[in-house]
Amino acid sequence: MEFTFLGTSAGTPTRSRNVSGLALCHSGPKPWYLIDCGEGTQHQLLRTRYSVVQLRAIFITHIHGDHTFGLPGLLTSASMLGRTEPLDIVAPIQVQRFISAVLANSDSSLSYSLNFIDSEASDFQWQDEHVRVTNVALSHRVACRAYVFTEQSLERQLLQDKLRAEGIEPGPGWGELQKGNDITLEDGRLLRSDEYTHIPRAARRLIVAGDNDTPDLLADACNGTHVLIHEATYTQDVADRVGPWPQHSSAEQVARFAQQAHLPNLVLTHFSSRYQSGPGGTPHINQLAAEAMQHYKGQLFLARDFDTYRLEKDLSLSCLTQTHSI
C-alpha cells in the first residue's frame, strides 16, 4: 500500500505546502483513492503518477474549505479528460449540496455519474476488491471523520497436506479455493476456502484522520493499525496561546496518544502556515517534530507535499522520498 501527500498545510496554502489531500493506492496507481481535496489538488496530481481518470473514490473527512474546495475543479477536469466510470464520493451531505450548486451555477456537466455516500451515516462502510473502509467520529468544529483503510483479498496459501489427506487431488478446484471461493466436489461435498487455505500475514491497516482535538477517540480503531496519519496543527505552546476554539491537536497531544496506543508508525500533517521550513525560519516546522519525539518512541514522520510512503506486506513503513524518519 502506498500513499502520497498532495497537501500538508492547514487552512491556507503556502509556497511549499498545499492544503489537504492524500492519494492512496493498494497495488499500483490503478485504482486509487483520494482522501480530502483542498483547492489545487488537481494541480498537485499533475506532478504525481495518479490520474483522475483512474480514481476509484473520494473520501472527505469534513466540510471545511481547505479539505473540499478542490472538488469542483477536479471533477470537471476528469470530465474534460473523458472519464466515464462512475465516481463514489464519501462525504457529509453538505458536500453534495456544494457540488450541485457549483455545477449548476458554472454551466458544468460531467461525462460520468457521481455517487454520493453519507460519511456520517451510522452504518457507513465502503469496500472494493482491494480495501475495506470504515470510519470513526472525531471531535472538531464540524462533523469530522477518520477513515480506516484495511486491505482485503489477501493472498491465500493452500493447505495442500490437508487437501491430499482428504483425497482431493490438484486441479481447477485448488485454484478456486486459493482465490477464496468455496467449491462443491462431484461427490457433493462443499469445501470452504477458509478451511483449506491459510492467510500467512496480517491485513495492512492505516488510518487517515481529519481535523480533531481528541486523538483518544481513535483508541479502539488504532488497535491493529499500522500507520496513523493525523493532524498536528500546532506545537503545544501555540495551541495554548490560540485557545481551544479551532479544535485542532498539538504535536504533543497526538504523540502522547500514539505512544499510549502502541502505534508503530505516526505521520503528522496539516501544519499551521506559521511554521516555516527554510533555514532559520521561526517558528520552525522542526519544533513540531522535536515536540512529538519527546512523547512518542515509534517511527515518526512529518509529511511534506509529494512525499510518498510504502507500507510493506511485512508491516514496515518507509518514506520513499525522505531518507530516514525523524
Added chain:
Amino acid sequence: MEFTFLGTSAGTPTRSRNVSGLALCHSGPKPWYLIDCGEGTQHQLLRTRYSVVQLRAIFITHIHGDHTFGLPGLLTSASMLGRTEPLDIVAPIQVQRFISAVLANSDSSLSYSLNFIDSEASDFQWQDEHVRVTNVALSHRVACRAYVFTEQSLERQLLQDKLRAEGIEPGPGWGELQKGNDITLEDGRLLRSDEYTHIPRAARRLIVAGDNDTPDLLADACNGTHVLIHEATYTQDVADRVGPWPQHSSAEQVARFAQQAHLPNLVLTHFSSRYQSGPGGTPHINQLAAEAMQHYKGQLFLARDFDTYRLEKDLSLSCLTQTHSI
C-alpha cells in the same frame, strides 16, 4: 499600469500554466484588480507581489469553472489573513449563488463583506480613483464580457499664462485646480478646473476579454484602446477540426481582427492544454504565435504564467519578464 498573468491555460491546468486569472494595477500593487479567478489563483498570487488583503475588486468575465473555481479559496484565505475592507465582485449573478452555496456548505464565514455587482446589467460601470471600467458583451456558450479599463485622474498641468492673464495669482486655488477641483474666488467667480488645466497625455486603456468566438464585437471598444488581451484557444486548423461548439477564437481570427482595428498591442492567452511549451512538443505553442504573426503586424505577445507587462504613460507596452515581443 501593470498586469501579471496568473493563468494562461484553457479549461484545465497544465504543469506550466494555470487556468485563467489576471492581476492588474494602476500604480503599484495597492490597490489592485483581479480579472477571473480559476482554481489555484490564490496559490499563484503567493508567487507575486499582490496580496488578497489589498485587492480592490474582482471582475469575472463568465461563469465557467476555469474562470471562477478559485473564488471560494481566495475569499476565505483573505478572511483568514484578516481582511476587513469590503470587496466588490463584478460577475454574472450565478457567481453570487455559487459563492453563497459554497460558504453555507463549508462552515465558512468572511471577516469582510462582499458587494456583488451584476456584470450583465445594461448600465454596468465601475470606478475608483484610478480606473473606470465598462464592459462589452461577447459571444460564448454562456453570457461573457470583456472589461475595458481606462485610467482616471490623470495628472493636470495648470494653464499658468491664462490664470495670470486673468489676474489669478499663485496660491492654494492653483493646487485645487491642478487636482481637478473647481474653485470659487473671493470675488464670486467660479473657475472650472477643466478650463484652467490641461491633461498632456491620453488616458491609457486596455481591454481584458473573456472567452469569445467573435472578436469583431470589440471593434467599437478597441477604438482608442492600447492593449487587447484576448483568448486564442486554438490554431485555425484545430478550431476547424473541433468545430464551432466551444465558441472560442483561433489565433488567426483574433490577429485578423486586431490588424483591422489598428490595435498597437495584442496579448494572446487561454491556450488549449494540447499546445506544448517544451522543445519538440507538438502541437507547439509557437504555432499559435506563428499563425497570429501572419495576420497581425502590431506588437504581439503570447502570455505565460507570471509574465508581467507595463503599459507606460507614453502608451508603449513592454513585457518585464520576456526580453522581446514575438
